[in-house]
Amino acid sequence: MTTAPTTPRIRAVTRHRLFWPAAVLAVLLLANLAFTSDFFALHLKGGHLYGSTIDILHFGAPLILVSLGMTLVIATGGIDLSVGSTVAIAGALACLHISEATDPGSLGTVLGAVGLALGTAVLLGIANGVLVARVGVQPIIATLILMVAGRGVAQLITDGQIITITSEPYKLIGGGYWLAMPFAILLSGLVALLTALLTRSTALGLLLESVGGNPVASRLVGIRAMRLVGLVYVFSALCAAVAGLMVSSNVSAADGNNAGLWIELDAILAVVIGGTSLNGGRFSIGGTVLGALIIQTLSTTVYTMGIPPETTLVFKAFVVITVCLVQSPNFRAKLVRRGAGRRSGVRPSPAAATTNREVGA
Numbered sequence: 001m002t003t004a005p006t007t008p009r010i011r012a013v014t015r016h017r018l019f020w021p022a023a024v025l026a027v028l029l030l031a032n033l034a035f036t037s038d039f040f041a042l043h044l045k046g047g048h049l050y051g052s053t054i055d056i057l058h059f060g061a062p063l064i065l066v067s068l069g070m071t072l073v074i075a076t077g078g079i080d081l082s083v084g085s086t087v088a089i090a091g092a093l094a095c096l097h098i099s100e101a102t103d104p105g106s107l108g109t110v111l112g113a114v115g116l117a118l119g120t121a122v123l124l125g126i127a128n129g130v131l132v133a134r135v136g137v138q139p140i141i142a143t144l145i146l147m148v149a150g151r152g153v154a155q156l157i158t159d160g161q162i163i164t165i166t167s168e169p170y171k172l173i174g175g176g177y178w179l180a181m182p183f184a185i186l187l188s189g190l191v192a193l194l195t196a197l198l199t200r201s202t203a204l205g206l207l208l209e210s211v212g213g214n215p216v217a218s219r220l221v222g223i224r225a226m227r228l229v230g231l232v233y234v235f236s237a238l239c240a241a242v243a244g245l246m247v248s249s250n251v252s253a254a255d256g257n258n259a260g261l262w263i264e265l266d267a268i269l270a271v272v273i274g275g276t277s278l279n280g281g282r283f284s285i286g287g288t289v290l291g292a293l294i295i296q297t298l299s300t301t302v303y304t305m306g307i308p309p310e311t312t313l314v315f316k317a318f319v320v321i322t323v324c325l326v327q328s329p330n331f332r333a334k335l336v337r338r339g340a341g342r343r344s345g346v347r348p349s350p351a352a353a354t355t356n357r358e359v360g361a
Helices: 003-014 019-034 052-075 083-100 107-135 139-158 168-175 183-200 204-213 215-220 225-251 263-273 285-305 309-327 329-344 350-360
Strands: 042-045 048-051 162-164 253-255
Touching: 003 019, 019 285, 019 309, 048 052, 052 083, 052 183, 052 204, 052 225, 052 263, 052 285, 083 107, 083 139, 083 162, 083 225, 083 253, 083 263, 107 139, 107 168, 107 225, 168 183, 168 225, 183 204, 183 225, 183 285, 204 215, 204 225, 215 225, 225 253, 263 285, 263 309, 285 309
Parallel strands: none
Antiparallel strands: 042 048, 162 253
């Protein structure tokens, strides 16, 4: 008697866009128990919270921020390949400003460095937005320009060297603690919460989805598509700049060559794993956060399992492909049809398969 109403509930849960990312994240976390028995253990030392799960959230905070900006850009039908260079530029500018200050440990110096980095990020975002929205350059080309040139700019700022600094207020951004938690976790969580509220509690989210889903129709109904596209590129650059501050703050140094290297690819993977289509339109902030945590947990799992560094990228690629296939409704439907055909001994014809897809649609 209880089986009938339970089945629709289970189907409703499994069809939710956050179910599969959450399930994959749970599997990855549980898999670490086979190699680390106290993986989920938390320890409080000196007023600071430590543990493997805290480390995943801590080290994944920059990727979460970059992925949030990438989500809104992809929602409008675009792409931002310049976020890695923006990470490097922001960290380089901030560390250079602090290293040249007479009092590197003063709050005013740190606020000036943060303001300089964020202000520059706004200009970089505006440049991307103008090229895409006003000039009409394809997003992948427009942001590829800054991806290449920006990395060179970061190295020019650092003069090809690693700039090291000593500043306790600046250390708080990426390596400090507040309320027993790493400040980076709290900051990335706050940005994610504000982004979700802004896009789901207001009409902004619907406007972004309409621009990405059908830009011509959205323009005809009076939506200022070019302004929205420009704003999302500015937001993406700001998120990348904050991530750059976190990265440089955590190590108290700026590396124009390696900081944020290939983070744009991880961000795109996180967005896709989270259920957002690269074609634009509907997006999921919660899914993106889960996707970023999956990428970071995967990196942690690789090191925990002792997989050789030269095979890490191959392992990550295999897992990401598997996750994307598991999330695909069409792939799961094909597996179900094949399983049903094998059990019945009858293989469905192509015509019948086509009819089933049409009925399911």
